[in-house]
Amino acid sequence: MCGIIGVIDRTKARMDGSSIKRALSLMNERGSGEGAGYVAYGIYPDYPDCYAIHVFFDNLIEPKSKVDEVLQKWGRIVHQEEIPTYEQPGLKKEHVPWRYFYKPYTDFIVGSNNPAEDIVKHLVMAVNSTIPGALIFSSGINLGVFKAAGWPEDVADFYRIEDYKGYIWLAHNRYPTNTPGWWGGAHPFNLLDWAVVHNGEITSYGTNKRYVESNGYKCTMSTDTEVVAYLFDLLGRRHGLPSEMVVEALAPHFWDEIDRMPEKEQKLQRTLRLTYGPALMNGPFAIVVATSKGIVGFTDRIKLRPLVVGENGSRLYISSEEAAIRVMDPEVNTIYMPRAGEPVVGRVVQ
Amino acid sequence: MSLGSVPLKYKISIDRDQCMKCMRCVDNCSYGVYRIENDKILIDSRRCTACHRCISMCPRDAISLQEKPVDYRSHPLWTAQAREDIINQARTGKIILAGMGNAMDYPVIFDRLVLDACQVTNPSIDPLREPMELRTYLGKKPARLQFTRDDKGDIELKTELAPNLKLETPIMIGHMSYGAISLNAQLSMAKAVARTGTFMGTGEGGMHESLYPYQNNMIVQVASGRFGVDINYLERGAAIEIKIGQGAKPGIGGHLPGEKVCTDVSCTRMIPLGSDAISPAPHHDIYSIEDLAQLVRSLKEATEWKKPIFVKIAAVHNVAAIAAGIARSSADAVVIDGFRGGTGAAPKVFRDNVGIPIEAAVAAVDQKLNDQGVRNEISVIASGGIRNSADLAKSIALGADAVYIGTASLIALGCRVCGNCYRGLCPWGIATQRPDLVNRIDTDVGAEHVANLIHAWTLELSELMGAAGINSIESLRGNRDRLRGYMLDEGMLNVLKVDPVGA
Numbered sequence: 012m013c014g015i016i017g018v019i020d021r022t023k024a025r026m027d028g029s030s031i032k033r034a035l036s037l038m039n040e041r042g043s044g045e046g047a048g049y050v051a052y053g054i055y056p057d058y059p060d061c062y063a064i065h066v067f068f069d070n071l072i073e074p075k076s077k078v079d080e081v082l083q084k085w086g087r088i089v090h091q092e093e094i095p096t097y098e099q100p101g102l103k104k105e106h107v108p109w110r111y112f113y114k115p116y117t118d119f120i121v122g123s124n125n126p127a128e129d130i131v132k133h134l135v136m137a138v139n140s141t142i143p144g145a146l147i148f149s150s151g152i153n154l155g156v157f158k159a160a161g162w163p164e165d166v167a168d169f170y171r172i173e174d175y176k177g178y179i180w181l182a183h184n185r186y187p188t189n190t191p192g193w194w195g196g197a198h199p200f201n202l203l204d205w206a207v208v209h210n211g212e213i214t215s216y217g218t219n220k221r222y223v224e225s226n227g228y229k230c231t232m233s234t235d236t237e238v239v240a241y242l243f244d245l246l247g248r249r250h251g252l253p254s255e256m257v258v259e260a261l262a263p264h265f266w267d268e269i270d271r272m273p274e275k276e277q278k279l280q281r282t283l284r285l286t287y288g289p290a291l292m293n294g295p296f297a298i299v300v301a302t303s304k305g306i307v308g309f310t311d312r313i314k315l316r317p318l319v320v321g322e323n324g325s326r327l328y329i330s331s332e333e334a335a336i337r338v339m340d341p342e343v344n345t346i347y348m349p350r351a352g353e354p355v356v357g358r359v360v361q
Numbered sequence: 362m363s364l365g366s367v368p369l370k371y372k373i374s375i376d377r378d379q380c381m382k383c384m385r386c387v388d389n390c391s392y393g394v395y396r397i398e399n400d401k402i403l404i405d406s407r408r409c410t411a412c413h414r415c416i417s418m419c420p421r422d423a424i425s426l427q428e429k430p431v432d433y434r435s436h437p438l439w440t441a442q443a444r445e446d447i448i449n450q451a452r453t454g455k456i457i458l459a460g461m462g463n464a465m466d467y468p469v470i471f472d473r474l475v476l477d478a479c480q481v482t483n484p485s486i487d488p489l490r491e492p493m494e495l496r497t498y499l500g501k502k503p504a505r506l507q508f509t510r511d512d513k514g515d516i517e518l519k520t521e522l523a524p525n526l527k528l529e530t531p532i533m534i535g536h537m538s539y540g541a542i543s544l545n546a547q548l549s550m551a552k553a554v555a556r557t558g559t560f561m562g563t564g565e566g567g568m569h570e571s572l573y574p575y576q577n578n579m580i581v582q583v584a585s586g587r588f589g590v591d592i593n594y595l596e597r598g599a600a601i602e603i604k605i606g607q608g609a610k611p612g613i614g615g616h617l618p619g620e621k622v623c624t625d626v627s628c629t630r631m632i633p634l635g636s637d638a639i640s641p642a643p644h645h646d647i648y649s650i651e652d653l654a655q656l657v658r659s660l661k662e663a664t665e666w667k668k669p670i671f672v673k674i675a676a677v678h679n680v681a682a683i684a685a686g687i688a689r690s691s692a693d694a695v696v697i698d699g700f701r702g703g704t705g706a707a708p709k710v711f712r713d714n715v716g717i718p719i720e721a722a723v724a725a726v727d728q729k730l731n732d733q734g735v736r737n738e739i740s741v742i743a744s745g746g747i748r749n750s751a752d753l754a755k756s757i758a759l760g761a762d763a764v765y766i767g768t769a770s771l772i773a774l775g776c777r778v779c780g781n782c783y784r785g786l787c788p789w790g791i792a793t794q795r796p797d798l799v800n801r802i803d804t805d806v807g808a809e810h811v812a813n814l815i816h817a818w819t820l821e822l823s824e825l826m827g828a829a830g831i832n833s834i835e836s837l838r839g840n841r842d843r844l845r846g847y848m849l850d851e852g853m854l855n856v857l858k859v860d861p862v863g864a
């Protein structure tokens with residue numbers, strides 16, 4: 012199971028976290044109180060060009076000094092602080108959430124089109140796979156993930172997410188079958204500008220994981236959702252595919268459909284499938300992916316998990332349940348269910 | 362001093378109460394086990410190869426066959442086989458020849474791997490109700506897509522696909538040459554692959570005219586003897602395969618005895634009638650990897666870059682690095698032939714002792730190519746000892762794009778794996794050129810049996826994938842997550858990159 016919801020205000024008007032907290036809590040029967048989380052874009056306007064690096068530290072001694080050291084080696088820490096948290100009776104504080112506002116030294120690597128992002132990606136992989144007691148769970152500019160093991164309302168109150176204002180929010184209510192109770196296992200997953208919430212189980216995980224590993228990513232969170240963020244990063248950022256096309260690569264048309272398409276479209280789809288076969292995601296899933304430019308929601312090719320879309324003016328909602336959208340926005344006027352594999356895209360208007 | 366005779370391998374007896382003296386056994390046995398004297402059927406069991414032809418033709422089930430009717434003193438080291446081989450070589454001073462695949466009792470890794478299925482957390486998929494995609498493309502794939510924008514700002518695909526073979530099911534029939542097997546055996550298989558949307562290899566014996574109607578489903582082979590190779594041949598194939606080595610006899614060439622080179626075979630191979638066809642061990646123009654790359658390119662040039670080129674190697678210790686070298690050439694696919702691969706004739710010492718199993722080889726190749734970031738750019742074909750749809754599914758999960766079957770397709774034509782192919786007397790009309798024997802195969806019936814086999818495995822593969830919640834073959838490829846090792850040691854699990862059961 013698991014419940015997901017995402018919202019974007021296409022005019023970039025910012026919303027605080029209180030309504031998404033209500034929406035997520037409404038879907039508590041899709042969760043088990045062992046993981047919940049939120050991501051919001053546009054929350055750090057004071058640091059518009061710094062990577063906001065959120066870390067779970069097991070303690071502030073060894074792991075933190077190691078992380079400080081590696082960050083300072085590759086760039087400048089503009090500011091750092093403990094992420095404010097507020098004790099909740101139903102939530103055990105397992106880690107210290109910390110945040111760095113960080114600028115990498117871009118002249119440190121050669122042969123990269125986007126050195127800053129490549130350095131940050133490298134740091135995330137390096138810290139998570141080599142420094143015990145430290146886990147970077149959020150690493151984009153002007154965005155942040157807030158997650159923990161607990162019920163959605165407890166996690167929201169623990170971070171007081173109503174204090175943050177963003178123009179995109181994604182949230183996730185977890186019913187874990189893998190790694191229960193581990194904070195790192197809660198969603199959303201984030202890498203650089205990409206954040207993912209996911210309901211389902213990816214039966215092609217082994218294949219997808221090998222493919223991203225083959226392209227220099229390291230899967231460290233022992234869960235299949237992580238791989239979605241890396242696939243979007245690889246296809247969307249590094250290969251420069253538009254997000255609709257990334258969705259078509261991950262949940263491609265069936266060959267029967269492709270065979271019936273007009274020549275030019277057929278060629279595109281065939282090339283896409285052959286090139287990105289190992290990126291195809293199989294198994295039941297509904298996913299919402301966000302970047303600072305918009306959100307995209309989609310399901311597996313035979314829609315084995317629910318996904319509902321709502322619209323109201325500049326706001327677009329994507330969720331597992333219609334009721335969750337209605338609780339967030341009672342005025343919502345259009346509600347519909349996208350077809351299997353069909354991407355639902357909400358873009359920021361420039 | 363005489364060494365005397367060794368004990369019988371098989372003992373044939375006829376239940377005389379059941380026998381109706383129809384003489385089918387006498388007519389069918391090409392090895393001369395049966396003869397008639399004074400209206401009585403006499404049996405020379407020493408000639409029997411256990412090909413089962415007589416047993417399968419007897420209308421009364423009157424024939425019985427007993428293996429090893431005479432015991433040796435049992436000894437764990439000096440097995441009956443070891444003793445007989447020595448006696449044989451003491452007598453002849455020759456290399457021992459043997460047919461079919463590796464006959465040593467090595468553990469079968471496939472049988473220690475188990476597949477996965479869905480329960481509760483994700484639904485299994487019913488292939489009868491939902492689409493199940495087995496379509497497989499073999500050939501070079503781009504590393505990434507590239508686009509340009511036209512004046513209106515719309516994106517245009519810039520990437521051009523290299524030619525790929527389109528398979529409706531990831532099962533192909535491997536290379537068995539005309540000469541080694543009969544034309545009717547080849548024709549049966551050609552009709553079957555055309556019907557099931559897949560491909561077969563011609564082997565290194567050229568392509569006989571009567572196969573031309575099926576050429577779009579045939580992969581032509583260029584081996585070290587270059588038999589039958591000319592531009593006409595290359596152009597007829599849907600793809601071209603360079604054979605470097607073969608799992609049954611890595612490192613050595615091939616030998617088709619002159620007796621098997623009849624008029625038709627000599628024409629197809631382009632060699633004189635009755636002459637031995639000897640394929641040298643190495644290609645005399647390939648002494649290193651760059652020479653191979655050159656041959657790949659020459660073949661591409663000759664066929665105007667319209668056909669995928671495969672390179673087939675035997676699974677040897679260093680197979681992963683060799684495959685990685687091949688991936689760097691313009692080759693489109695690498696075929697890995699494991700040490701259980703069949704053969705018409707191989708020195709027994711090679712067949713039984715050289716090379717490594719396909720399971721480990723394919724996993725190692727897949728891993729190496731993945732580590733080097735090029736796995737999806739080249740196709741990997743596994744062959745050598747694939748017996749059923751489970752072996753097929755496991756091969757794909759270990760990293761193969763498709764498999765070649767050889768022995769399995771021969772069994773579908775009647776072969777009983779008696780291992781005497783090199784004698785040219787195959788009573789099933791497969792490994793022989795004797796017209797009366799060849800005519801035992803009705804190519805339409807043969808085609809139906811081979812097509813049935815491919816179809817049945819395809820159905821089973823769909824069911825296995827559906828149960829694992831996978832509806833497209835791409836998602837099974839290299840998916841070690843859906844495999845577990847049962848009673849495999851840690852070293853082997855590590856090579857296969859598979860977790861043990863329960864993990």
Ligand code: SF4
Binds near residue numbers: 382
């Ligand atoms: S085939 Fe059977 S029934 Fe016919 S002669 Fe031989 S043993 Fe007798």
Ligand code: SF4
Binds near residue numbers: 778789
């Ligand atoms: S092809 Fe014929 S000779 Fe060879 S093993 Fe099969 S039955 Fe025996």
